[in-house]
Amino acid sequence: MRVAIIGAGPAGLAAAIELSRLPFVDYTVYEKANQVKEIGAGISIQPSTWRLLEHLGAAQHLRNSDWFAPEDHHYVRHYNGRTGRLLSTHFQENIPENLLHARCQRAVLQKALLASNDRSRIRTSKKLVDILQLPSGRVQLRFEDGFLDEVDLVIGADGVRSMVRNHAFPEHKISYTGRTVYRTLLPTDLARRVSGLPVDAVIFWHAPKGQWVYTCNLGGGVYELTVMTNEPLTDTEQQCVSWGEDAEVGSMSSHFKNFHRPLQDLFAMTGSIQRYAAFAGPRLPTVISNGNVALIGDASHPLSGAFGAGAGFALEDAYTLARGLSWAHSISSSALLVDALKLFDRVRSPHYERLYGVLDAFKAVGETLADPNVTLNDDEEVAVLVATNWAKRHGWIYEYDITVEVERLGTNVGVSWEKIVEPARARL
Ligand SMILES: Cc1cc2nc3c(=O)[nH]c(=O)nc-3n(C[C@H](O)[C@H](O)[C@H](O)COP(=O)(O)OP(=O)(O)OC[C@H]3O[C@@H](n4cnc5c(N)ncnc54)[C@H](O)[C@@H]3O)c2cc1C
Structure with a gap:
């Protein structure tokens, strides 16, 4: 199976490591920048992200001095910025020491992921400019410098302003x-x-x-x-x-x-x-298209850092997609690529639906506070925002364990593979 990964950010680099472990996949990463840049400010590593970094072999390239984790195990504190008054502290409970929430530079994470990548598979200065669906079911990719490639699967890991997403969902706008x-x-x-x-x-x-x-x-x-x-x-x-x-x-x-x-x-x-x-942009109805396109990372959920967990989501996407491909290949020799993508979508789309639901609730709070009949002073407004939108009940986003979610689906797939893949095939 020929696969092109578009973009060498955290999502693309994680997907590349995953695909390098699938012997039936031949992949190339295409990155528009002239080098895989280790730039950016801070990024979060949640418990789930640590697990995946271990799984990817990238955690071994991170030294303890490369990241920061609070000694008292808080993952965030909320203050009133005007008064300097502490309003709330969220602590992590029952999280093993090696998985505690940490912050590091995006550059540090990129470097660790790069160190676990086969660099010969990454082609820089390759900006994707056009995607053509071929009658054969394959996809032709055209790059800015005129270079062409033809693949069975395109993985759009090209960030919030994704070109692959524009191709797959032309009506979707950010x-x-x-x-x-x-x-x-x-x-x-x-x-x-x-x-x-x-x-x-x-x-x-x-x-x-x-x-x-x-x-x-x-x-x-x-x-x-x-x-x-x-x-x-x-x-x-x-x-x-x-x-x-x-x-x-x-x-x-x-x-x-x-x-x-x-x-x-x-x-x-x-x-x-x-x-x-x-x-x-709004939530996509699905993160797959045409049986040969999958979106991962920011390309699949243009949330603009709303949850401060973009790198974690990206690694979760890459993991799930690789598990889908692996199952489709191993469980049934007649399984189609579309089956693998369907599995990926079944795990990730509901997750993103839930995340967008949280954003809708945030918006509702903002609208209530903007109502002229609501007369709160600035400090009261801040206290309400912290008690609602920044409440600890949203902690599930950061403690979510993708390996458990994927295994749960995997067990179901083992029992009722046909039930899951047949409806997908019927739509072909
Ligand atoms: C330069 C940069 C700095 C960032 N800094 C921060 C930060 O400080 N803190 C933070 O929380 N998040 C930051 N982000 C976003 C963060 O990396 C993502 O939210 C998250 O890690 C998910 O990563 P991603 O791989 O999906 O997307 P991204 O990290 O955005 O990576 C997308 C990659 O695709 C490449 N690309 C885009 N279009 C094309 C194309 N047409 N053809 C080929 N390649 C293409 C881009 O050059 C980029 O390397 C940054 C992103 C970028 C690109």
């Missing part, structure tokens, strides 16, 4: 959410100079209208400052900012003028910052 994110990395030692700033912690400092400042130690002497604002960008600005365009620190801090002193001091120490427009 749009600017009206939110602008600022990010920077600072030396942790510099952050330690800020009096009253809890450096060894994972913190959201909340402001009204869903704006926040996020501070976190990332390990390796690096400290993260990420800021969510409701700053509107022009059409031109929205298009050119994708994961980082240099911006003024002052335009970021202007949104938080009344914030707690330590945050003001941290802003004052920040020399440079980047911003990007947060784009998102």
